[in-house]
Amino acid sequence: MAGLPPYASTGQRLWYWSFRAICVAILFFLIVPILVIIPLSFNAEDFFTFTKGMLALDPDAYSLKHYQDFFTNSDWQQALWNSVRIAPVATLIAVVLGTVAAIGLSQPHVPFRGAIMAILISPMIVPLIISAAGMYFFYSRLGIQGTYLGVVLAHAALGIPFVIITVTATLVGFDRSLVRAAANLGANPVRTFFKVQMPLILPGVISGALFAFITSFDEVVVVLFVGSAQQKTLPWQMFIGLREQISPTILAVATILVGISVLLLTTLELLRRRSEKLRGMSPG
Amino acid sequence: MSEANAPMLAADGRPLKKSLQRALRAQKLRALLLIAPLLLFILLSFLLPIGDMLFRSVENQIVPDTLPDTVKDLSEWDSESGNLPDEATFQALYFDLFLAAEAKQHSRLGSRLNYERPGISSLFRSTGRRLDDLGEQYQDVFAGFDPSWEDAGFWFRLMSAQGDDDAARDVLGAERNRVAKLTGIDTGGDIGFVPSATMAELLPRTTREYTAFAVYTVKDKNDVVAEEEPWESVYAALGLDLEAADPSAIAAYSGPGAEVLKAAALQAGQLPVIDYRQAMIDIDEGWGQESNWQTLKLYSGEYTNGYLLNAIDMQKTPEGPELKPEKQRIYIKLFLRTMALSLAITFLCFLLGYPIAFLLATLPLRTSNLIMILVLLPFWTSLLVRTASWKILLQQQGIINDLLVWAGIISNSGRLVMINNATGTIIAMTHILLPFMILPLYSVMKTIPPSYMRAARSLGATDWTAFWRVYFPQTVPGMGAGAILVFILSIGYYITPELVGGTSGIFISNRIAYHISTSLNWGLAAALATMLLVVVLALYWIYDKIVGIDNVKLG
Numbered sequence: 093m094a095g096l097p098p099y100a101s102t103g104q105r106l107w108y109w110s111f112r113a114i115c116v117a118i119l120f121f122l123i124v125p126i127l128v129i130i131p132l133s134f135n136a137e138d139f140f141t142f143t144k145g146m147l148a149l150d151p152d153a154y155s156l157k158h159y160q161d162f163f164t165n166s167d168w169q170q171a172l173w174n175s176v177r178i179a180p181v182a183t184l185i186a187v188v189l190g191t192v193a194a195i196g197l198s199q200p201h202v203p204f205r206g207a208i209m210a211i212l213i214s215p216m217i218v219p220l221i222i223s224a225a226g227m228y229f230f231y232s233r234l235g236i237q238g239t240y241l242g243v244v245l246a247h248a249a250l251g252i253p254f255v256i257i258t259v260t261a262t263l264v265g266f267d268r269s270l271v272r273a274a275a276n277l278g279a280n281p282v283r284t285f286f287k288v289q290m291p292l293i294l295p296g297v298i299s300g301a302l303f304a305f306i307t308s309f310d311e312v313v314v315v316l317f318v319g320s321a322q323q324k325t326l327p328w329q330m331f332i333g334l335r336e337q338i339s340p341t342i343l344a345v346a347t348i349l350v351g352i353s354v355l356l357l358t359t360l361e362l363l364r365r366r367s368e369k370l371r372g373m374s375p376g
Numbered sequence: 377m378s379e380a381n382a383p384m385l386a387a388d389g390r391p392l393k394k395s396l397q398r399a400l401r402a403q404k405l406r407a408l409l410l411i412a413p414l415l416l417f418i419l420l421s422f423l424l425p426i427g428d429m430l431f432r433s434v435e436n437q438i439v440p441d442t443l444p445d446t447v448k449d450l451s452e453w454d455s456e457s458g459n460l461p462d463e464a465t466f467q468a469l470y471f472d473l474f475l476a477a478e479a480k481q482h483s484r485l486g487s488r489l490n491y492e493r494p495g496i497s498s499l500f501r502s503t504g505r506r507l508d509d510l511g512e513q514y515q516d517v518f519a520g521f522d523p524s525w526e527d528a529g530f531w532f533r534l535m536s537a538q539g540d541d542d543a544a545r546d547v548l549g550a551e552r553n554r555v556a557k558l559t560g561i562d563t564g565g566d567i568g569f570v571p572s573a574t575m576a577e578l579l580p581r582t583t584r585e586y587t588a589f590a591v592y593t594v595k596d597k598n599d600v601v602a603e604e605e606p607w608e609s610v611y612a613a614l615g616l617d618l619e620a621a622d623p624s625a626i627a628a629y630s631g632p633g634a635e636v637l638k639a640a641a642l643q644a645g646q647l648p649v650i651d652y653r654q655a656m657i658d659i660d661e662g663w664g665q666e667s668n669w670q671t672l673k674l675y676s677g678e679y680t681n682g683y684l685l686n687a688i689d690m691q692k693t694p695e696g697p698e699l700k701p702e703k704q705r706i707y708i709k710l711f712l713r714t715m716a717l718s719l720a721i722t723f724l725c726f727l728l729g730y731p732i733a734f735l736l737a738t739l740p741l742r743t744s745n746l747i748m749i750l751v752l753l754p755f756w757t758s759l760l761v762r763t764a765s766w767k768i769l770l771q772q773q774g775i776i777n778d779l780l781v782w783a784g785i786i787s788n789s790g791r792l793v794m795i796n797n798a799t800g801t802i803i804a805m806t807h808i809l810l811p812f813m814i815l816p817l818y819s820v821m822k823t824i825p826p827s828y829m830r831a832a833r834s835l836g837a838t839d840w841t842a843f844w845r846v847y848f849p850q851t852v853p854g855m856g857a858g859a860i861l862v863f864i865l866s867i868g869y870y871i872t873p874e875l876v877g878g879t880s881g882i883f884i885s886n887r888i889a890y891h892i893s894t895s896l897n898w899g900l901a902a903a904l905a906t907m908l909l910v911v912v913l914a915l916y917w918i919y920d921k922i923v924g925i926d927n928v929k930l931g
Contacts, residue, residue: 196410219868226425353756
């Protein structure tokens with residue numbers, strides 16, 4: 093598929109180009125729903141479709157009023173503030189506990205490794221509605237349902253599988269003789285960890301953290317059940333907006349969120365390259 | 377022992393084997409210590425909550441907690457005999473319900489049983505309102521005997537123990553327990569009242585009801601027992617006790633209030649003779665219907681399989697579990713629909729994901745990295761953004777319909793309905809889950825050397841044969857991984873079906889959410905969740921066997 097040889101028959105040529113066309117169509121399906129939101133969010137009208145003026149590229153048909161609404165409306169601002177308050181703390185808990193456990197799991201002799209791994213990954217597999225319901229009942233008993241603490245703990249639990257997966261994946265390529273070399277040169281285990289192991293697995297830790305962050309930042313189901321009105325996050329506010337009266341402000345919020353994902357994706361890509369370079373897995 | 381056979385020694389003089397074993401043990405311990413904090417965290421924040429919820433699908437404490445004596449008596453009743461339960465059961469029901477009504481717990485029980493027998497909640501509510509009348513008939517007669525019977529202080533002196541020797545601690549303990557189970561409040565600690573053992577022997581029922589009254593008055597209402605006139609049920613209990621009491625025992629009594637009690641015992645003939653069965657039926661004729669009693673008996677255990685049976689469209693009957701009437705069967709259908717839609721989504725993901733993964737795996741790295749970004753961007757974009765965008769694209773005044781009308785494919789009046797139905801769910805979820813199919817497929821395809829296809833072709837295979845016989849079989853593990861992952865994720869989806877699914881495109885998850893937050897039938901929600909969880913865990917297990925959870929790839 094790398095290229096069409098000059099001796100290709102007509103049938104092969106036809107197939108080659110139609111396959112390309114199919115792929116372009118699928119990629120179009122993947123990306124257009126995300127891109128279409130962006131111009132619509134600048135709509136001067138409260139419509140969810142392109143107006144005649146927008147298609148004619150009339151500057152008057154575009155406006156920033158939906159953005160203005162997002163930045164001035166207290167509901168949205170409160171939701172944004174809540175999201176910003178919850179996600180980093182949940183991420184921190186997930187990353188610290190997850191990284192330590194991933195290091196433990198990557199030791200050569202771990203009893204019940206399979207079972208432990210299955211348990212630690214399960215928050216990713218169990219349907220969110222089941223986790224949400226369970227946490228709602230159990231956290232009510234503990235008296236942390238509807239509190240900041242409850243939401244943070246729940247989100248940390250949901251983020252942990254991602255940290256475990258990314259960090260153990262980085263540790264697979266980790267050369268254990270480096271640790272022995274450090275010990276041989278007189279470094280204690282703590283120093284070895286921070287000076288040798290940590291810099292090498294850092295890309296994995298950071299990408300795990302990004303996953304954990306986006307999991308919490310984007311999470312609706314659990315926060316709907318475990319949180320109360322005081323913990324209303326951005327996705328929660330969007331969910332209500334989409335279910336009840338769909339307001340065009342959602343488009344502005346969505347555009348901002350797309351911007352955030354682009355940012356995260358770029359960071360992740362850079363990290364991946366750096367990690368491969370560090371581990372000598374790629375030439376450049 | 378010769379030198380050669382002696383165990384090899386480590387530097388510290390221990391046998392090497394033991395030394396190595398010890399080092400291994402230390403290593404294992406260190407690994408476990410590193411994992412332990414997280415394991416504990418997951419246990420507390422995630423596993424216990426799930427276990428707690430699963431437990432709710434069989435838990436039925438509320439019935440025996442609210443009607444403890446009734447349930448005990450009912451266990452001896454033959455529900456198929458065609459007769460109502462005996463007089464003793466009706467008496468137990470009266471006293472159980474009276475306390476429950478005072479604690480405002482009777483309507484909760486009504487709502488619980490209403491899930492099993494629609495309409496039964498009104499029976500409990502109306503009964504709760506009218507229980508006072510029965511006791512009042514006794515109360516009036518006792519007041520006629522002697523005005524002391526209406527005096528709170530007199531009752532307190534009559535029922536109280538005289539010093540520690542004469543205390544009925546077991547009665548007090550039992551009643552504390554009864555009120556605690558009923559109301560969920562902590563009934564421990566001093567209540568300023570200890571029932572007298574003499575009274576517990578002489579007037580057992582009265583002592584019980586008065587003690588329950590005392591515990592509840594102090595613990596729930598924070599009142600002083602000696603200042604509160606007892607409930608009507610205590611008078612009813614006294615009436616029953618005097619009817620059954622041994623006259624000589626009462627005559628021998630000499631404690632506080634002896635004169636008044638003896639006078640009442642002598643005039644016991646004037647007390648109303650109440651048929652509790654008839655009285656309860658007069659309060660609400662529902663108590664005369666055997667079917668209500670059958671429901672009560674069926675759900676009288678501390679644990680029940682009723683919720684789980686409900687979740688598969690079955691119901692408990694005196695003859696054993698059986699299928700519900702055709703019209704009420706909804707959950708099996710919903711499960712099947714969830715499965716069918718998930719399968720459709722998985723299949724579509726495969727159909728769309730395979731070519732893209734193939735393209736990614738065969739293009740030069742530089743180009744494929746660019747395309748990879750197009751795949752990863754949706755993956756990283758908020759779920760709600762994607763759902764919102766589909767909601768906007770698919771609605772009847774939305775962009776897709778506009779385009780189709782503009783292109784003349786459909787008429788303005790014939791705009792397609794693509795949202796709030798199964799179509800909307802399938803389209804949006806295929807888009808959302810597509811990266812989960814592409815990524816595992818890609819990671820498998822990347823490892824297939826291109827020389828295999830070239831070898832097949834140079835041996836005379838056509839392009840199609842080379843692909844179908846050589847390439848495709850090698851991608852099966854990737855397909856398996858992707859398909860199971862997409863299926864697992866889609867079967868438990870909640871947000872997208874809720875927003876774009878309408879009524880025909882919703883999943884079992886939406887029904888679970890409905891029972892938790894709207895109908896409040898938590899037992900049924902837990903039962904449905906249990907069934908869903910079993911399916912998901914089975915798939916998870918298969919996934920682990922085929923792919924291995926270590927090999928989950930993220931981006």
